[in-house]
Amino acid sequence: MSDEHARVLIARYNAGALTPAEEAELEGLIEQGRVELSELEDLRRLDERLDRFFAGERSRRMLAGFREWLAAAEEDAAPPAADGPWWRRLFAPAPGLGLAYSLVVLLLGAGLGYLLRGAAPPPADDARIARLSEELSDLRESMMLTMLERESTADRLKAVNLTQEMDEVGGRVAEALLRTLNGDPNVNVRLAALDALAQYTRHPRVREGLIAAIARQQSPLVQMALAELMAGLQEKRSAAELRRLLDRDETTPEAKERIRASLEVLM
Amino acid sequence: MLNVKAGNVDQLGLLFERYHRRLYGFFFRRLHDAELSEDLVQNVFVRVLKYRHQFRGDGEFNVWLFHIARNVQHDFFRRRRLPVAGSAEDWQDQLEDQALTPSQDMINREEHQQLRTALQRLDPDKREVIVMAKLKGLKYKEIGELLGCTEGAVKVKVFRALQELKKQFRELDR
Numbered sequence A: 001m002s003d004e005h006a007r008v009l010i011a012r013y014n015a016g017a018l019t020p021a022e023e024a025e026l027e028g029l030i031e032q033g034r035v036e037l038s039e040l041e042d043l044r045r046l047d048e049r050l051d052r053f054f055a056g057e058r059s060r061r062m063l064a065g066f067r068e069w070l071a072a073a074e075e076d077a078a079p080p081a082a083d084g085p086w087w088r089r090l091f092a093p094a095p096g097l098g099l100a101y102s103l104v105v106l107l108l109g110a111g112l113g114y115l116l117r118g119a120a121p122p123p124a125d126d127a128r129i130a131r132l133s134e135e136l137s138d139l140r141e142s143m144m145l146t147m148l149e150r151e152s153t154a155d156r157l158k159a160v161n162l163t164q165e166m167d168e169v170g171g172r173v174a175e176a177l178l179r180t181l182n183g184d185p186n187v188n189v190r191l192a193a194l195d196a197l198a199q200y201t202r203h204p205r206v207r208e209g210l211i212a213a214i215a216r217q218q219s220p221l222v223q224m225a226l227a228e229l230m231a232g233l234q235e236k237r238s239a240a241e242l243r244r245l246l247d248r249d250e251t252t253p254e255a256k257e258r259i260r261a262s263l264e265v266l267m
Numbered sequence B: 001m002l003n004v005k006a007g008n009v010d011q012l013g014l015l016f017e018r019y020h021r022r023l024y025g026f027f028f029r030r031l032h033d034a035e036l037s038e039d040l041v042q043n044v045f046v047r048v049l050k051y052r053h054q055f056r057g058d059g060e061f062n063v064w065l066f067h068i069a070r071n072v073q074h075d076f077f078r079r080r081r082l083p084v085a086g087s088a089e090d091w092q093d094q095l096e097d098q099a100l101t102p103s104q105d106m107i108n109r110e111e112h113q114q115l116r117t118a119l120q121r122l123d124p125d126k127r128e129v130i131v132m133a134k135l136k137g138l139k140y141k142e143i144g145e146l147l148g149c150t151e152g153a154v155k156v157k158v159f160r161a162l163q164e165l166k167k168q169f170r171e172l173d174r
Helices: A003-014 A020-032 A041-077 A086-091 A095-116 A123-147 A153-165 A171-183 A187-198 A204-216 A220-233 A236-247 A253-266 B009-031 B034-050 B061-079 B102-120 B124-134 B140-147 B151-173
Strands: none
Touching (some): A003 A020, A003 A041, A020 B151, A041 A187, A041 B009, A041 B034, A041 B102, A041 B124, A041 B151, A123 A171, A153 A171, A171 A187, A171 A204, A187 A204, A187 B009, A204 A236, A220 A236, A220 A253, A236 A253, B009 B034, B009 B061, B034 B061, B102 B124, B124 B140
16 A cells, blocks of 8 residues: 555545545554554544543642652651540551551452453443442442541541542542541641542532532632632632632731632633 | 741642642653652652751752752662763753643643543443553553554554544533
8 A cells, every 4th residue: 555545544534534444444554553643633632632631640649649648657757646645545546447448449459450351241241340340339438438537647638539539429428528628637638638529520519518618718728729629610609708718817818819810710 | 848847747748739740741751651750759759858957948949859859860770770861951941830720720620521531431441552551651562562462453452442532522522
């Protein structure tokens, strides 16, 4: 096949005019290395979008991992509970929890590996896969809700980060994340909860919860992150709450600057 | 950073959020290894925490940060007994703020949601090849070795996966 014919096929692909037989020819040329995927305009644009998407996914994962590491490093550096008041010893992390968490991660990995395997499963396995998927989902949700109540910051961060593996969040998880955003004592856990909730803003309850959360935040970091998120979502219903936050004397100058910038986008 | 130095270690998370993408790009351009680049970014911040008392605050934090990044890179190459990649001064193009405007951020979020949904609708084998090429940063030859096929066959698999992804997009747009 001549280079001229290859150019014709590329042009017909880019015009959306390729027949099935021509598509098979084009695949042959791709396999031989005579046509590069970057020469196909639609696919080049899609490829660029995928680069942005996976950069975002990687970024979320790195941030989640760093917050967990930082929380663990802070806890390692803190004086042991035995040296503190007697009531703190009541809240020492359960020794088995780390093992339980590792087991959940292992099962999730095995389950995900099973779901991602190359060959399509025979029809009889579809029901088993669906059941496994549902069981893993229930296990993950239960683990997350339990760990959110732990005293250890690192455990609560791990709990929030478990939502990254969830395609969807149910009502219980969404409510738990909103409670965490509004009430967790550690700012990094609250920020992680906000990042997690930001993935589910297509749900009205999550959006309403985020708008209501604006009034409850004292930390400038969370205030700024919320203002930025509202601007990114073009959520005009948040403007009233953002203005009230702007008017508070105790809101820091940096947070006020960010809120003003977000209000400009929203108006 | 001055807050971190004063003991508000929590705020290191904010610095990580602001700088980790640039640092990742800095390492990936030299190493072409996604997982290793992620590890080295983490190493940079471990050092930022460890040596926070050395930050004097009389210069830009990003300059100090990239000095640490270059040292992390040099140590990595020295441990592996490899020649150091990149010139000593070529990190300065990393210093510019690449923060998105709110409208760019909104477009990215919508695009992100759409892509996530479209990817979830793909057959597992098609999704897998895209993840290997894009998230794990594997070359087609490496993917071929993992899947037991030629580099050319991998390119065809990627072509078919992207075609299917394009189709899913069209359906989501309707």
